[in-house]
Amino acid sequence: MSALGELQRLGKAKGAPPRKRDNKAAFLFLLPWFAGLALITAGPVLVSLFLGFTDYNLIQDPKFTGLHNFQRMLHDERLHQALRVTFIYVFASVPLQLAAALGLALLLDRGMRGLAFYRSVFYLPSLLGSSVAIAVLWRQIFGAEGLVNQALELVGVHGRGWISDPSTALGTLVVLNVWTFGAPMIIFLAGLRQIPVMYYEAADVDGASTWTKFRKITLPLLSPIIFFNLVLQVIHAFQSFTQAFVVSGGSGGPSDSTLFYTLYLYQRGFSNFDMGYASALAWLLLLIIAAFTAVNFWAAKHWVFYDD
Template sequence: MSALGELRRVKGQPASKQRKQNKAAFLFLLPWFIGLALITVGPMVASLALSFTRYNLLSPPRFNGIQNYIRMFEDERLHKALAVTFQYVFISVPLQLGLALLLAIVLDRGLRGLSLYRSAFYLPSLLGASVAIAILWRQLFGVDGLVNVVLGWFGIEGQGWISNPETALGTLMILNVWTFGAPMVIFLAGLRQIPVMYYEAAAVDGANRRQQFRHITLPMLTPIIFFNLILQLIGAFQSFTQAFVVSGGTGGPVDSTLFYTLYLYQQGFANLNMGYASAMAWLLLVIVAAFTALNFWASKYWVFYDDQD
């Protein structure tokens, strides 16, 4: 056999094996692709089509062009829902990430029972979006709730925090900040990846802990901060359960807890304006995508990676 023939034979075996592996991988991934098409892509396309219709779930949808999108400019409750949602996102997310980073730094100092603390702090992230916690939160901040009982010990007269328009949204922000566990664990993992030699070299140069945090910890953690920021930002825009349970599904008092997703739910399932609700869902998608893209664009000015010069 010639050398060329032998080379072709040797090359042909790995190629055939690779094709078999590709087929096996495709078969294993096929259920996921089917689920993606039926559960994600299909409903998204359907909602986009419904956003151009007038549909009340009881009769066939009727095409009405871009009337649903034009209606958004005149809908004052939608504008109120956007304002409440923006306020909730832009205040609670930075506070949540700040608390998560602070506790991650404390835990990174080698406390005894670290795994126990980590599990305890992570637990609110698993339960924070549940109906049970939302009901508990409503009880805590009620007129006879635990918050007012504690304030009474110090001679401070409490109030109905949930029923007061000036404080109702704040209670939901506190709930979101309380679910700091997931970003905290990610921050802790990032802190463990920073080489110790950087801190040792800085200490030799006379840098104190504050300077080390500013010039080493924060720059090295910027990719993790960026990752957590994107995740929590998207999650905060989609918050629904807390506002629904605490306000009884009304967004009250005086629409002070009317999250965008809650108003979308009211339009689609309470008022049976499914066409308008579909258009609202696509507006939310555009808003989230815009803020995500803005963060990716801005990241080149403050996110630093090890391979950068």
């Protein structure tokens, strides 16, 4: 009798549990998570979907209005402005953030001394970038009397109120998001450590330049990590709220130049008590994020390389 047959015979003799019992145990341990999904997540999501088709002000009972809330979106100028601001923020900050993260990861991958310290320092902004404290600090840095203008005064340049100027207010929030490059940088660094050294050694033998090795070896083998970071950071950028809320004082100003989509949603729901319309806006945001995610997955077939 083979060794495998002997092990199976001994397992049956000792009354080893069948695969179905293992599955039942797994589902038993997962039951709290499924209960939380049904009661805490799925329930409110379905309620918000229903409220999106109603007129609801948090005080009176919701009144079903059909597609009226979605029709209102076609003529809502502030919503259109919020979409413009959000798209500019996403398309400007995400590529710059990923470029900064990849550049720092390449630098740290060279094996410098104190690597653990530098990783911690560069990762710290990602932990604090969405906090109220950092948003308040950012407001002080780019204020009329902030650190940026004080530094410009040293070289004889008279600065402006970067946050109070509609032409530069959104740019300060883009810089803030780029500054929180720590999380994608750590992921990039882990991906770089997984690229086999033999590819670079073979390229050195062939006399390849640093740029050629980066373009022909690093980028293709790192493309799954780039794709992963891209999807996560696009979703995160569309959901940004705290920075714009704190910097603009909750108004989205000046002149709605920092009116993020999430901030406008908050204003409609909790300032104007138009919760039905706010629920419809939330579902529109879900569809926008889902569409961008689907496009990223479709485009990934043309540029993401999997070595298997």
